[in-house]
Amino acid sequence: MKNTQPQSSFKKLCRKLSPERKDSAAEKRQNNRNGEDKNRDLEAVFAYMDANRDGRISADELQKSFTTLGEQLSDEEAEAAVRLSDTDGDGMLDYEEFAQLIKGDDESTEEDKTIELKEAFKMYIAEGEECITPRSLKMMLKKLGESRTTDDCRVMISAFDLNADGVLSFDEFVLMMR
Template identity: 35%
Template sequence: MSSSSLSSIDLHRIFHKLDRNGDGLVSLGELNWLLERVGVQYSLDELESLVGNTTLDFNEFLVFYESISTEKKGESEVEEEEVKEEEEEEDVGDLAKAFRVFDLNGDGFITCDELQSVLSRLGMWEENGGGDCRSMIKVYDTNSDGVLDFEEFKNMMLLSTI
């Protein structure tokens, strides 16, 4: 598993946010809604062939998450290194796309307001008990300017989960 993987607590929280009707199952539509918001595009048919069902319970959701987050392994050390380099390039590209999602005004920095706005849209920020986004930024703000540049954002995403 990569260093950017989510904890089981985070996955449990995400699962329950997706399970809007509280039936203990996440539909492919609900799962696709989340995937689209993080920049992953699947048709419902593709998603059903990946998942093998039209709904997922929490354990199936964990298996699906593991299957899409597990690093590929090459057959030899050379292939493994090439795959790792390609994945790192893809990760940086994916992180750049994610950074642009959070950088709402396109100025190259993520402010507290931008972070809170995007997390709210994703259903991952609770106004009453969500915590302080300034303290979230401060942990990774290495130059103490109160905002996250791309390198700081990359460190945040690779070293933790929001």
């Protein structure tokens, strides 16, 4: 019996690092049912980051939240993130601005989506390589805090490897992500 756990973990991790994709009608119905849960989750993240509970997230609060989560965000990066997402010009993120930042722009073009997929794909390939290999996948998963064996990574890749060459090309990656 085939172990599907590594395959689903790989797909979930890739989707975390990639733009929204077109869902099937069944997935859209399920997503609508889960919409309220997603909104509650987003509200909880917003509340966590809104340390002073004023209904807005400052660059300082954003930076401290990242630090708490073990990530580094410079003063300049935090200020730029807020400035780019701040549509009302108050220098802070309200819930709607935060939600838009997290959800991304649903009106992005196919060209934008392809560029984003290429950027996500590049994260999984090792320098000098053109495909996702079991070794490069293992390294990326380790960076993301998920320890897998090379054999696990081979199984994950084989689930989406259409030409059975043992690696994922960009085209195979795109098909997996859509």
